[in-house]
């Protein structure tokens with residue numbers, strides 16, 4: 001149903017992200033429309049504020065003087081001070097301010113340069129082709145379990161050189177740890193999240209010890225690079241920072257990229273004229289990936305905390321407030337995107353905020369774009385007539401938007 005038709009039915013002033021109305025998880029877009037037009041800055045019952053306009057998010061992401069990424073105040077009551085999830089999420093670079101952020105980010109981005117990523121391309125193509133080969137003769141497949149989720153696990157596994165036979169638990173750990181960032185959590189989610197951090201931490205301790213004994217090539221092995229050279233004067237991470245940021249890189253690059261690929265395949269099925277266009281003009285692959293990132297952003301929500309009293313859109317927001325940055329809404333803002341509700345793979349320019357912006361802009365964006373491009377172009381070239389079958393399951397999350405299952409028939 002077109003967003004604008006439903007948006008007038010949405011009671012936006014009482015919208016509560018921790019207790020969203022029926023239908024929001026499956027289709028948040030009418031609600032985003034209503035937020036943009038009626039309440040672009042909306043106070044929440046828990047004291048946080050929803051911010052939806054593209055211009056506001058863009059400005060907030062760039063301004064680290066007024067807006068902090070540090071989440072200790074929010075995560076202490078949510079996870080328990082000193083708990084595994086607390087330690088993980090408050091030590092990873094994404095939820096920290098300088099100087100920790102600057103230090104970790106410098107080391108991490110030096111390992112993910114465009115040159116380093118270009119070197120990964122042949123391996124990535126081989127991984128995708130191998131997966132496609134395995135799908136070839138099957139009457140039906142699950143595009144998430146059998147394809148989309150398998151690519152980032154291999155890519156990030158290669159990045160840290162995790163032995164192939166040790167990769168199986170990575171996906172569940174990652175889903176449990178990132179799942180704990182949902183606006184509201186059950187006791188069971190918390191327990192699973194804490195356990196996942198502990199198991200992941202124990203695993204990495206062992207992997208790091210092995211890597212210290214026999215280091216890899218720092219040019220290609222990100223873990224060796226993050227461990228650093230004990231005999232060199234260059235800055236290094238302490239043990240906790242090292243472990244927690246390895247966990248973060250594995251998580252950050254997994255669910256998001258799975259969702260990019262899964263969402264892209266679902267959209268190209270649901271909009272057959274766009275699929276036909278991409279098949280006729282394969283050179284549109286890069287703008288097509290950008291449009292998927294805008295239209296079904298894998299990460300729908302960001303957060304910042306105000307460091308002072310601020311005014312956004314005429315609303316005074318006290319110091320210490322949690323801002324819920326509605327990336328999914330900002331990427332449909334008609335002030336920036338003509339006909340934002342139209343999925344158009346030729347859209348240019350496409351200034352979406354799917355990777356956020358400013359000093360915390362996604363470190364892995366070049367890699368994610370490359371994964372999306374190769375997965376998509378090779379998939380549709382091989383299976384141009386694929387059909388999604390009834391039974392698709394939404395992942396059920398507000399922050400990370402994607403499918404848990406996407407059954408499909410590959411050839412007709």
Ligand code: HEM
Nearest residue numbers: 093094252253256257260298302355356360362363364368
């Ligand atoms: C389509 C896939 C992806 C999307 C949509 C995505 C989205 C994002 C967003 C929105 C942020 C900013 C969070 C914030 O500051 O509030 C972020 C940060 C980050 N992402 Fe990604 N990401 C993706 C893939 C990846 C990959 C493949 C990697 C690693 C190989 C990665 C590593 C990171 C890291 C390390 C940060 C933290 C940067 C910092 O705080 O300075 N991401 N990502």
